[in-house]
Amino acid sequence: xxxxxxxxxxxxxxxxxxxxxxxxxxxxxxxxxxxxxxxxxxxxxxxxxxxxxxxxxxxxxxxxxxxxxxxxxxxxxxxxxxxxxxxxxxxxxxxxxxxxxxxxxxxxxxxxxxxxxxxxxxxxxxxxxxxxxxxxxxxxxxxxxxxxxxxxxxxxxxxxxxxxxxxxxxxxxxxxxxxxxxxxxxxxxxxxxxxxxxxxxxxxxxxxxxxxxxxxxxxxxxxxxxxxxxxxxxxxxxxxxxxxxxxxxxxxxxxxxxxxxxxxxxxxxxxxxxxxxxxxxxxxxxxxxxxxxxxxxxxxxxxxxxxxxxxxxxxxxxxxxxxxxxxxxxxxxxxxxxxxxxxxxxxxxxxxxxxxxxxxxxxxxxxxxxxxxxxxxxxxxxxxxxxxxxxxxxxxxxxxxxxxxxxxxxxxxxxxxxxxxxxxxxxxxxxxxxx
Numbered sequence: 001x002x003x004x005x006x007x008x009x010x011x012x013x014x015x016x017x018x019x020x021x022x023x024x025x026x027x028x029x030x031x032x033x034x035x036x037x038x039x040x041x042x043x044x045x046x047x048x049x050x051x052x053x054x055x056x057x058x059x060x061x062x063x064x065x066x067x068x069x070x071x072x073x074x075x076x077x078x079x080x081x082x083x084x085x086x087x088x089x090x091x092x093x094x095x096x097x098x099x100x101x102x103x104x105x106x107x108x109x110x111x112x113x114x115x116x117x118x119x120x121x122x123x124x125x126x127x128x129x130x131x132x133x134x135x136x137x138x139x140x141x142x143x144x145x146x147x148x149x150x151x152x153x154x155x156x157x158x159x160x161x162x163x164x165x166x167x168x169x170x171x172x173x174x175x176x177x178x179x180x181x182x183x184x185x186x187x188x189x190x191x192x193x194x195x196x197x198x199x200x201x202x203x204x205x206x207x208x209x210x211x212x213x214x215x216x217x218x219x220x221x222x223x224x225x226x227x228x229x230x231x232x233x234x235x236x237x238x239x240x241x242x243x244x245x246x247x248x249x250x251x252x253x254x255x256x257x258x259x260x261x262x263x264x265x266x267x268x269x270x271x272x273x274x275x276x277x278x279x280x281x282x283x284x285x286x287x288x289x290x291x292x293x294x295x296x297x298x299x300x301x302x303x304x305x306x307x308x309x310x311x312x313x314x315x316x317x318x319x320x321x322x323x324x325x326x327x328x329x330x331x332x333x334x335x336x337x338x339x340x341x342x343x344x345x346x347x348x349x350x351x352x353x354x355x356x357x358x359x360x361x362x363x364x365x366x367x368x369x370x371x372x373x374x375x376x377x378x379x380x381x382x383x384x385x386x387x388x389x390x391x392x393x394x395x396x397x398x399x400x401x402x403x404x405x406x407x408x409x410x411x412x413x414x415x416x417x418x419x420x421x422x423x424x425x426x427x428x429x430x431x432x433x434x435x
Contacts, residue, residue: 011057011076012153018082019061020155026097027061027085028154030283032325034146039119041141041171044127046120056325061085065094071326098306100285102157107280111147111165111191119143122169122196129200130173134207141171143194158285166276167194173203175210182210182390184378185360186228189276189416206359209380214389216434217381222355222408223396223430224348224382229358230425231417232374234336236400237268238420239368241293243304243312243319243331250368252401256299263407264297267339272318277419279334284320288334291317305329333419340423341410348411348424350385356432357382358396370400394434403427 012029019027033055040047059081060069068089070081120143127139146168151161170187184206188194225233245251253261272279272288279288284306292300304312305320308331321332349357360378376394380387408426415421 011078012151014078015057015059015076015081016153016155018078019059019085022082022086024061024063024082024086024089025065026099026155027059028099028152028158028285030058030060030322030325031151031153032056032148034148036144036146037116037119038142038144039116039123041123041127041139041143043138043140044131046123049116057081058322058325059085060328061089062095062097063089065097066090066092067095068092069326069328073325099154099156100158102159103285103287105160105287107160107162109163109165110278111163111167111276113147113165114145114167114193116145119145119167119194122194126169126171126196126200129197130203130207133204134173134175137173137175137207139171139173141169143169152281152283152285154285160281160285162280164278166191168276169194169196169199171199171203173207175207180213182207182378184210189418191276206378209357209387210378210390212389213392214381216391216394216432217354217356218432218434220429221432222352222426222428223432224352224355224357224424224426226345226357226359226424227411227413227415227422228417229361230338230422231420232361232372233400233404233425233427234268234338234420234422236368236370236372237262237294237404238333238336240401241268241302243302243308243314243317245368246302247308247311252368252370253299257302259299260297261299262294262297262401262404265341265407265410266294266297266404267292268294269337269339270303270319270333270335271337272334274335274337275416275421277335277416282316282318282320282334283322283329284316286316286318286320288318293336303331303333305331335419335421337421338410338414338423340412340414342412343409345411345413345424348409348426349382349387351409351426352382352385354384355382355426356380356391356394356396357387370402371398372400373397391434394432396430396432398427398430403430 066089068085070084172185303319309316320329357380362375411424414423
């Protein structure tokens with residue numbers, strides 16, 4: 001199933017033709033297809049194989065300048081979909097019709113599909129490596145190859161499409177010691193190949209650190225966020241860089257362009273060709289581009305869709321994405337990368353005299369205000385540069401913007417956590433409470 005399938009499918013052309021014949025002055029069709037083959041392991045054994053397919057189509061048209069959006073999943077009745085869009089358009093206020101025209105660009109498919117047998121082998125290998133060291137743990141896992149095809153066509157000649165094949169895995173190791181329950185989890189998202197040995201070693205390391213339960217340091221202490229946990233901080237930063245929040249004056253950085261906003265050792269950017277979250281064009285048909293948001297702590301750019309970019313006077317940055325098929329494009333990120341430092345995770349730990357490692361958290365991060373108070377699901381105490389055990393019933397609190405100005409050190413161990421590529425980092429002086 002590749003992008004060629006969409007190019008030979010005439011549904012989009014039928015919808016556009018019918019829309020114009022029914023009185024619309026402009027229309028666009030957004031199509032998405034996915035094929036997923038997840039493999040599930042439970043209690044150290046292969047449990048089941050699945051195959052799931054999904055297909056969705058969104059038609060947006062304008063009649064008398066009024067937009068109407070209709071969505072269908074699976075089989076589509078073209079005329080019924082056009083009629084629904086026209087009916088909905090009567091309920092909306094007129095707006096200017098802004099559609100991208102054909103750019104002449106074609107986009108290659110990315111990623112490679114991996115046979116089910118290979119994925120099963122990776123899962124078994126990871127479980128065997130973990131249980132060789134910890135035979136009493138129960139391992140669960142989900143290994144998946146997902147193929148997603150996207151096509152965007154409109155009445156101004158735009159026709160762009162590509163297929164993205166992504167591999168992902170998620171594993172957890174459950175360890176019951178009397179009345180003490182421990183669950184350590186980790187995952188990977190890549191193209192072409194997953195690394196079961198690296199995944200297993202990351203889980204084994206956390207199990208090693210959790211051999212003993214120890215008391216929580218209290219007060220204000222340095223906190224090391226692993227690359228898996230650091231994404232909590234960047235979620236707030238990404239929201240602050242959203243052009244819509246700048247327009248609304250909701251972002252604290254609305255008037256800070258060209259000024260320092262976080263530690264000078266931090267640089268954030270997006271790269272349309274980076275890793276498993278690369279993306280050649282946005283949901284408005286505009287090519288995505290490399291963009292530095294913060295360079296050496298100084299705010300350089302915001303991200304926006306076409307409408308927001310016009311209101312800001314900057315134009316679109318190629319970041320107009322639909323939260324769902326039934327939504328209009330809005331400013332969004334396809335990936336966000338943090339330039340790493342050079343220290344290994346072991347080096348970062350050695351630099352802590354009395355601190356805390358946060359690896360897994362319960363609940364989400366801070367909101368746009370930056371304030372957060374998070375329960376630690378998996379954390380470890382460090383004394384004199386060594387991990388001495390796991391902490392329980394512990395909470396960390398602070399403000400993201402203030403914390404990122406108090407960066408102690410940046411790791412050289414970046415990894416993908418969702419669409420954020422981040423290293424581990426140390427924040428000086430966060431508030432810790434615990435039993």
